[in-house]
Amino acid sequence: NAGVxxxxxxxxxxxxxxxxxxxxxMKGHSHVYxxxxxxxxxxxxxxxxxxxxxxxxxxxxxxxxxxEFPKEGPSILRIQQVVRGDSAxxxxxxxxxxVKYEQYFxxxxxxxxx
Amino acid sequence: GxxxxxxxxxxxxxxxxxxxxxxxxxxxxxxxxxxxxxPGEGPVLLIALYKAGELTSNGRLTAQFGITRKDSxxxxxxxxxxxxxxxxxxxxxxxxxxxxxxxxxxxxxxxSVIP
Numbered sequence: 001n002a003g004v005x006x007x008x009x010x011x012x013x014x015x016x017x018x019x020x021x022x023x024x025x026m027k028g029h030s031h032v033y034x035x036x037x038x039x040x041x042x043x044x045x046x047x048x049x050x051x052x053x054x055x056x057x058x059x060x061x062x063x064x065x066x067x068e069f070p071k072e073g074p075s076i077l078r079i080q081q082v083v084r085g086d087s088a089x090x091x092x093x094x095x096x097x098x099v100k101y102e103q104y105f106x107x108x109x110x111x112x113x114x
Numbered sequence: 115g116x117x118x119x120x121x122x123x124x125x126x127x128x129x130x131x132x133x134x135x136x137x138x139x140x141x142x143x144x145x146x147x148x149x150x151x152x153p154g155e156g157p158v159l160l161i162a163l164y165k166a167g168e169l170t171s172n173g174r175l176t177a178q179f180g181i182t183r184k185d186s187x188x189x190x191x192x193x194x195x196x197x198x199x200x201x202x203x204x205x206x207x208x209x210x211x212x213x214x215x216x217x218x219x220x221x222x223x224x225x226s227v228i229p
Contacts, residue, residue, distance in 0.1 A: 006156075108155070
């Protein structure tokens with residue numbers, strides 16, 4: 001299966017801990033996008049990365065959130081000192097360079113902060 | 115930020131019926147996409163539209179890019195039980211900055227099919 005992979009699928013953290021979410025793009029895709037979804041809501045854009053570069057982080061909170069897409073390995077979305085409001089489903093999507101708007105999504109990571 | 119108004123929020127239909135849902139924006143969009151999301155899963159891309167007036171089909175699904183570039187429609191013909199799920203419209207605003215490929219999503223239409 002060459003689809004977008006995310007892990008873990010479920011993550012429980014206590015307030016103040018760090019959450020690390022991983023995303024491996026679809027084979028042949030070098031563009032990665034992170035979105036957040038609250039219950040009963042649509043997805044909200046957070047950040048867009050290419051290998052080793054953050055292209056657009058306009059949707060990502062300035063504090064506690066960071067993202068990277070290293071030369072080797074998956075993209076990582078990191079949330080430091082989590083709070084209850086961070087509880088949500090986080091989805092990663094990938095696209096080819098040629099057709100960036102056709103973004104293919106992974107199964108998501110459901111983060112619960114207790 | 116940009117907002118997409120998607121309607122209806124939910125609908126219950128009999129198996130075999132046709133379904134229509136739409137998405138509108140207060141500003142011009144230059145790309146429209148339709149996704150389906152099953153519970154506990156990520157959205158699956160159904161159809162992508164790139165030109166005003168474009169009409170594209172994918173099996174029993176047909177989507178159109180509105181002439182005004184401010185709306186899009188999705189139709190499902192002869193619905194079956196596996197059509198159940200949440201359908202999202204998404205798009206890219208014409209006013210997004212160059213190099214911005216973020217998609218704006220509607221809040222979804224929850225479809226229930228009664229066998």
